[in-house]
Amino acid sequence: MRSQPLMEMRRLQENDCQLLASAIWLLIPESDRGGNIASHAYLKQALADKNCYFILCVVDSTPIGYLSAFRFPAVESTSFQVYLYDIVVDEKFRRKGIGTRMIEELKRCCIEDQISRIWVGTSLDNEAAKRTFEITGARKVGETYVEYIYYLDEGA
Ligand SMILES: CC(C)(COP(=O)(O)OP(=O)(O)OC[C@H]1O[C@@H](n2cnc3c(N)ncnc32)[C@H](O)[C@@H]1OP(=O)(O)O)[C@@H](O)C(=O)NCCC(=O)NCCS
DSSP: OOOOOOEEEEEOOTTOHHHHHHHHHHHSOGGGTTTOOOOHHHHHHHHHOTTEEEEEEEETTEEEEEEEEEEEEETTTTEEEEEEEEEEEOGGGTTSSHHHHHHHHHHHHHHHTTOOEEEOOOOTTOHHHHHHHHHTTOOOOOSOOOOOOOOGGGOO
């Protein structure tokens, strides 16, 4: 008889470089990571930065859920805030509450760090993401959004 899969969910620590690299490799679409994986040194630096939150769900040592978020000083207000940059769950594991649990873990870490707000955005038609944000307590503050990027590495 096969034993129950071992599921673990937690914020990554400084020595979790290999786990972070596999999560990015397995869960982030190639188009979003430019086909490459960041170097060990680069990931290590991000993991050591207390402003970076990487939360993973791991089943039998394989990452199946990934969340990244970043803390910044919102000087227009009076406290630090967090931007939830990415959340993804392996297709085979969706609709089992994993996205919800990763956000709850982020909220727990943020409350511990005295963060007052978490920001997140998604496409207007991303029903899964919208529902996940809503059931974890996020309030919708707008419904029109246009996205731009400054590609600083491409010259003027
Ligand atoms: C968004 C995502 C992370 C949600 O993860 P998940 O583990 O499937 O979410 P949960 O199981 O915790 O579900 C949370 C809620 O969303 C609902 N939901 C999940 N997928 C849904 C879908 N395709 N359509 C409608 N509702 C959906 C669930 O039913 C649940 O609501 P309920 O409790 O009222 O039933 C996942 O769908 C995903 O990885 N999508 C691709 C990446 C992505 O678009 N990320 C967001 C970018 S900002």
